[in-house]
Amino acid sequence: MLSLRLIIVSAIGVARLAYADTCATIEALGNINVTRPLHPAYIIEQTQYWSTSCSALKPSCIIFPNSAAEVATIVKVLNNSTEHFAVKSGGHNPNNYFSSVEGGPLISTDHLDQADLDRATGIVDVGPGNRLDGIAAKLQGSGWTFVGGRIGNTGVGGLVLGGGLSYMSAQYGWAASSVLEYELVLANGTIAHVSASTHPDLFKALRGGGNNFGIVTNYRLQARRQGDVYGGNLIFQHTPAVASKLLKAVRDFTEYNDDDKAAVIVTAERANLNLVDSWIIFLFYDGPVVPDGIFNNFTDVGPRPLLNTFRRRTYADLMAFSNWVVVRGSVVDIGTETVPIPSAANSVKVMESLHAHWRNVSSTALLVPGIVASIAWQPFPRRIAQQAKARGPDLIEADDSVDRIIIEMNYSFIPQTEYNRMADTLEATYTGVRNRVLAWQADGTLPQAYLPLFMNYGFYRQDYFGRLKPENRALARSVAMNVDPEGLFRTRTGGWRP
Template sequence: MSLLTFVAAVTLLVGSALGDTCSEVASISSIDVQSPSSVSYLREQADYWSSTCAALKPTCIMFPKSAEEVSTIINVLKSNTEKFAIKSGGHNPNNYFSSVEGGPLISTQKMDQVLLDPATGIAKVGPGIRLDEIAAQLQGTGWTFVGGRIGNTGVGGLILGGGLSYMSAQYGWAASSVLEYEIVLANGTIATASATHNPDLFRALKGGGNMFGVVTTYTLQTYRQGNIYGGNLVFTRTPETDAKLLKAVRDFTDYNQDNKAAIIVTAERSTVSLIDSWILFIFYDGPEVPAGTFKNFTDVGPTLNTCKVQTYSDLIGGSNWVIVKASVVDISTTTIPVPSLENAGIMDEIHAHWRNLSGSTQLELGIVASVAYQPFPRAIARAARERSPDLIDADEDMDKIIMEINYSFVPQASYSAMADTIEATYNGVDRIVAEWQDQGKLPRTHLPAFMNYGFYRQDYFGRLKPEMAKFAADVAAVVDPTGFFRDRTGGFRPKVGRS
């Protein structure tokens, strides 16, 4: 055999192994397959929250309209070794979680149905719809869904990660209200997961991410709702404001017993827009707020108050101002116990740590640094347990706070350096918590990481209870024994062999 013949043979074998999913799917089906030169491809590829995800170029973008079409795609992918990704709203900023370079992208954009039974409030929702679109379609029906707080977020990734909502203290995670999943498994079959059909898979999907299959329909229980009260409070940052608002969020998490009330307390700074402020998100599930509910915050003296009675659709639709366009976005998270009053100083120490690290980034082009303190009262764990078992398996032992730590910036070349900074930020918070626990000033309790805010370097499954991480791995071994999703697409994965 000549060298040229040998090279040609090797090239043929490699090409066969890698495959060409795009061409094959287009040749055997009517599925919409768009090439890199098409307008649809360019529009969909640009629609990510982080510019680094948009910079990754799939070989094509496929737009299936049903579970059957997703099954066709999976069956073709099984015959080759191409990497691929599945995209709902493109909210996750971690490269390769819902984006791909040199392989096909499956966009769920055309699976955007919201089919509501007005008598029961049960809705069948597609993974390609965004939260503000669901809210708009439910507007006027008297029913609402338990979703996230930013309207542009896709429903698929939100629910698979658990989903924290303004209404979580009443109804649990967004995933807690899922009654049934329609899912395409690694072998291409279409399955149902519910409390009575594949119950282990049903539980694993509630906080387990994208490692079990492609969910093509979420059957959700929605809830009665009329007008709500909500908006933003804005404060000019001073050291005194820091102390007052940190105490206020600690006190609210500790003392608030009204599960209709919710807040997000966010500090934000940017040399670009000369911002150094606090922005609070206020929500009450009803038009009349009991006196004193948010008094700890309003007494601090906001410079702007946009709170008013409005529809939930208007509130969530008006939240998309938080999206920073054309920027790299890094999001990370950790969870802390709510300190007692005498040990509330940990809040000040944690915030000082964030200001120190975020201050080191302020010369980065386009930088916006933020930290959000989000109450995680035991009522959320209780409501989730009442509805359905999930992978998060949060304890009701004490109140906690979920922290979301974000950096957004313009230069994609800064991706690795800023990854180091965000890792140092959340690791520093965890170190402070551990030190206070060692001194007996904070209780030891299970502190899960919240998947929807997880950074790619964080060990999400390592922060679950060991039995839950093992449960997830065991379920994946049953529904995906060859590791098709584990190895071929990105996302959080349990470490093999973890005891």
């Protein structure tokens, strides 16, 4: 880390300015795009959040840098102010102040949307201003793709800094596992190129450490070979019998599936007064032909599905198609828990008890206007941990001693007056899951296991860093203090802190 320390203490900034309004100072420089509240670009950018609670926070200006050098200039100016600020990639994280700000400058990476591919090697430089559907469209026809998330509207920046779970994770690990080098603007406004060989501790911390270490302006990634895929959804009406079969199916798939090209998400969803009470199955196969029988436990649960969109497509088409899941015009809360899969003998006890808990808590919110409550059961087989480890260290550092399921719990609703009440409802949902898991581990129903939280689905009240291995939390804290000794990112923008 010696060379990085030299970068940190180097005096290569602009002349120190009196503490002032960042927006006005950047405007006075005349070469960086700054928009104010009545500007069309400001208004449009403020709509680009998944949660209207984030859109309701009004930045003093929105700054649109076009290069790492411009980001560096903005950071140097921020060092001469005391304002809170935020940095925004796609705006999919619904936690207030993580990529949104009230009364301070917002740095939008929208113009940092490069996707420069070396077709021979598959190495691609990707800017944080891209969304997953945009990247997939830009790479379509090249024979390569980016190992990203499952919803096309998701921003690259937040996804990769949180780790990033992909349909292809059993083949290639986290989305962050494909990063070869980060171009990073540090807290003092200098630019570092961070790789496993140049700055190994910082490189590891950036893989799952969030926004604690600087502003990433480019991700150099190893893309993967990609042809047509099979993907889409099955939708079933909820009945107790369908629920039991699908919960067993997702548990069994997590343990027994040995085809790394296959992936599933099993989601239950409810809306106002149970006018919607359904199961939505996301199926994916990384190839143009699906092997016989691989998804039978999901397709053969009983009645014919209400809708079946599972078919052969391009990966770009799948990413674009997936955006139907984004609930526009609503406040969104997302929380998560990680669960070791139960033995086959304890499957009904664990899976159905956890699901009954979710239904009981979500029932208390079914009169909230516009409510959509969902729970997504996402396999986290040990193969993902093996593939991530094979591609270098990360802060999550999941071991391959046990298969797990990542549970994502969502509530979306319309009235912002319900924000605190629904935050309590979400907390009751994930806390109930956690308490049950701990009790089952204590009595032997579930195995003891390291159960980190998945940052990309974390709620702001959850202790992400507290659930990491203590040595990795300590590493993240040490690296953050090293690269940001004055606490620019720790104290003046939102996010989880080590």
